[in-house]
Amino acid sequence: MRLKDKVVVVTGGASGIGRAIAILFAKEGARVAIGDVTETVKEGGAPTREVIAAAGGIARFHRCDVSVWADVDALVTATVAEFGRLDVIVNNAATLGQARPLLETTEEDWDQVMAVNAKGVFFGCKRAVQQFLTQPLVGDARGRIVNISSQHGMVCAPGKIAYGTGKAAAAYITKQVAVDYAEQGIICNAVAPGRILTGKPLGGPGSDALEYSHARTPMPRLGRPGDIASAALFLASEEASYITGHNLMVDGGWMAY
Template sequence: MRLQDKVVVVTGGASGIGRAIALLFAREGARVVIGDLTETVREGGAPTVQVIGAEGGTARFRRCDVAVWADVDALVGAAVAEFGRLDVMVNNAATLGAATKLLETTEADWDHVMAVNAKGVFFGCKRAVQQFLTQALVGEARGRIVNITSQHGMVAAPGKIAYGTGKAAAVYITRQVAVDYAADHILCNAVAPGRVLTGKPLGGPGSDPLEYSRMRTPMPRLGRPDDIARAALFLASEEATYLTGHNLLVDGGWMAF
């Protein structure tokens, strides 16, 4: 129960990696507030909040577009109003957008992806820090932020210029927030997944074929959402102490190859 009675907000928690994070955190004792555009599970199955409730946990859902400040503000505000504080903010919501190279990427495609993958993380971090600064120190932290980035925030994302750029922005935001607010006992870290099998589409024009991902990953399987959730749990817990501004690779050795 590493998150016993902690209050956690997870954006994009309806499906995929966000769902795995919300489920694991609830099983570790957290009270989880999920912000997403829909409760529909992309991979199928009961909504995340229902699964957590059936297991005896505490979870809430609030519709939230992370690219809209008022939505993010209301999401965190609702969590604090009901549970009294915010301990962990997980900025997971993201979009792949159109898988296109530079010349095929329209301004609208670019703006959409950057609004979610960059501005959404900016909004999530900002609103969390606002709340953390009003709170008393618990252990060694007033609050913790875990951003979900990507290996493609550090190396090129072939055929996905907007996606890669947005994730690179999330990596930078993580470091900047960590440095600017370390003296306030606010910890900000990130998890950078490699290829993870979720409900997101694989293959298609301009994207990485599944077979290439298998070939490129030294470990004998691709990632699962639970792999990312476990790493996020460590960064969200009090086990992560003298650690901030770190972008933890969970990629089966992809970036070491």
Template sequence: MRLKDKVVIVTGGSSGIGRAIATLFAREGARVAIGDVSEAVLEGGVPTREIIAEQGGTARFHHCDVSVWHDVDALVTRTVAEFGRLDVMVNNAAIRGEGRKLHETTEADWDRVMAVNAKGAFFGCKRAVQQFLTQEVIDEARGRIVNISSQHGMVASPGKLAYGTGKAAVAYMTRQIAVDYAKDYIICNAVAPGRILTGRPAGPGTDAMEYSIMRTPMPRLGRPMDVAQAALFLASAEASFVTGHNLMVDGGWMAF
């Protein structure tokens, strides 16, 4: 129960990595607010909120498009109104876009990916910090931010210019926020997943899978719970002296 009675928001918590984070945090005692554009699970199955309730946890769902400030503001405001404070903000919501090289990337696709992956993280961090600054210090923090970045924010993402650039922005924001607000007892870290198998239907072709297997030294690819467990550490009091860190959960991808 490392998050007993903590209040947590997870954006993009309906599916994939966000779903794993929300369910794990709830099992660790957190009251979880899920912000997503839909409760539908992209991999199929029962909505995350219902899974948490069945396991005896507390969860709420709020419709939230993270690229819209009003939605993010409302998500935090409603969560604090119900539970009294916000302890952890997990900025997980992201999209991949069309996955094109520079000369093929359209302005519309660039804007769409950056609106969710970069601006969405900016909105989530900003609104969380605004709330954190009004709160007292508990467990050596007014609040903690856990951003979900990617190894593709640090090395090239072949054919995915917009996606990689957006994730690089998340990694930079994590460092800057950590430094700017350390003296305010606000902690900000990120988890950088490698290739994670979410159970979603595979897209056309196998090149991306073969590339991921080739780049990952460990004999398997990642699972959503691998990322969730790393996020749990950064969200807990165990990581009270860790800030500005981009924790790689990649099976050795970045060491290769």
């Protein structure tokens, strides 16, 4: 129960990594508000909110497009109105868009991906910090931010220039927010997944294939959503009270290879 009675917002919580984070955080005692454009689970199964409720947890779903400020504002406002405060936001929502190299990437492709992967993280951080600054310190923090970045953004994402650039922005925003608001008791970190097996496609023009991911990862398996959820849980908990501005790689050794 490392998040007992904490209030958490998870964007992109309907499927994949966000779903695993929301379920684990609720299991650890958090009251979870899920922000997503749909409750439909890409991998199949009952909606995340229902899975949490069936296990005895507390969860809410709010339709939220993270590229729209009014949606992000409404998500946090509604959560605080019901539960009284915000302790953690996990900015997980992301899109691959059209996986294309530079010359095949259109302005529309670029804008679509950056609106979610960069602007969405910016909006999530901004709205959370606004709320955190109205709250008293609890232990060492007024609130915690966990952004989901990627190994792509740290190294190139072959054939995915918009995606990699957006994830690089998420990693940079993490450092900036951490430094700018450390004195006010706001902790901001990121988790950088390696190849994680979710409902997102692995193929696409110029992209790295599943076989390449296995060959590139030193550990004998690829990642699971639960691997990222566990890392996010650590960074969201009081166990990580003296860690901020860090981009934690959870990649099976990919970046060490």
